[in-house]
Amino acid sequence: MADDQVQANTPLAIYVPPGATRKQVNTLRAKAAFFSIHGYVPHEYQWNLIHARFERFQAQCWPRQHGKSIATAWEILYELAESPRKLIWLVAPNYDLCHPIFDELERASIDNCTHSDFCATKINRTDLFIHWSNGSRIHCKSAENYRSLQGRKLDRLFVDEAASISDQNIYYQYLRPMLIVARAGMVAISTPKGFNWFFDLAQQGMDPMQGDYFFGHAPLGCSPYVTRDEIEQARTTMPARVFQQEWEAQFVSDAGAVFRGVKDCVVEGMDASQGPEDYSFYAAGLDLAKHEDYSVITVVDRVRKRQVYFDRFNKVDWHRQIIMFAEVCKKYGDCPCLLDSTGIGD
Numbered sequence: 001m002a003d004d005q006v007q008a009n010t011p012l013a014i015y016v017p018p019g020a021t022r023k024q025v026n027t028l029r030a031k032a033a034f035f036s037i038h039g040y041v042p043h044e045y046q047w048n049l050i051h052a053r054f055e056r057f058q059a060q061c062w063p064r065q066h067g068k069s070i071a072t073a074w075e076i077l078y079e080l081a082e083s084p085r086k087l088i089w090l091v092a093p094n095y096d097l098c099h100p101i102f103d104e105l106e107r108a109s110i111d112n113c114t115h116s117d118f119c120a121t122k123i124n125r126t127d128l129f130i131h132w133s134n135g136s137r138i139h140c141k142s143a144e145n146y147r148s149l150q151g152r153k154l155d156r157l158f159v160d161e162a163a164s165i166s167d168q169n170i171y172y173q174y175l176r177p178m179l180i181v182a183r184a185g186m187v188a189i190s191t192p193k194g195f196n197w198f199f200d201l202a203q204q205g206m207d208p209m210q211g212d213y214f215f216g217h218a219p220l221g222c223s224p225y226v227t228r229d230e231i232e233q234a235r236t237t238m239p240a241r242v243f244q245q246e247w248e249a250q251f252v253s254d255a256g257a258v259f260r261g262v263k264d265c266v267v268e269g270m271d272a273s274q275g276p277e278d279y280s281f282y283a284a285g286l287d288l289a290k291h292e293d294y295s296v297i298t299v300v301d302r303v304r305k306r307q308v309y310f311d312r313f314n315k316v317d318w319h320r321q322i323i324m325f326a327e328v329c330k331k332y333g334d335c336p337c338l339l340d341s342t343g344i345g346d
Helices: 022-037 044-051 068-082 095-115 169-179 197-206 228-237 240-246 318-331
Strands: 005-007 013-015 057-061 087-092 120-124 129-132 137-142 156-160 185-190 213-217 282-287 295-301 306-313 337-339
Touching (some): 013 044, 022 044, 022 068, 044 213, 057 197, 095 120, 095 156, 295 318
Parallel strands (some): 057 213, 087 137, 282 337
Antiparallel strands (some): 005 013, 295 306
């Protein structure tokens, strides 16, 4: 048997990460036995990337429909069963996105209570929490209600669809501090979506000098839930960048954006505030903000197809902003200005 495998109470050898301690090996044996007793059989990457990891901070990057929610639910269930009176939070961008994992937890709790001392004593589908007979609890939280994400000491934190939480302050200001007292760990699991705090966490996991961090990347097709025909059909019928992001779980720019390839249109070395030129026509775009957010004005040359003016600022009173915008439009031949009317930022 290879050094990185141990035999558990299952028909198969179980992967153990290199450098695992004896205590960690015993934990994996117990976890494999727990899964086997309750009828859960993880596929290879569910076990290797989620169940067999011990790093404190984990960025798990998975393609769509490859079993990350099921694996996360069973990882939570084992941790709650293994340690009495443990408090775990599951945070998602909104409450709807908590349901895939919560529903699996609820189903597993009901199905297995008849032959286990670890039973759910209270299931609340309105507020999305479950309490168990050993005093452990799982509470689901929405990142939309950021004021509720504070003031608690957590034993473990799971963040599902982490990349869709675009405001990095949700993690740095609200979630991360709740891990301090218990030196609790966090598993952020997601399909990528831009270069945000989840990307930063993944970068730390790729750094061999960051021993507390782990980056797991599940390859496309590793799941028995998705057929090869389905993958090839998606590959040939959707935009390449969307396929790379949603199916291959790669960090890419512009995927799903309204305007794609913007960076390819940037003229290298061009001054972003060029003066007007003869025989050109210009158009301005304006996005307004009140206080903390930024107001932005940009002017493009409609003939040469490039940006010639850009400015952004905040904490400027309305009267001064109007004067500034009027001066810019006048500078470029009283050019027409398109105002973003979707709402005024704060």
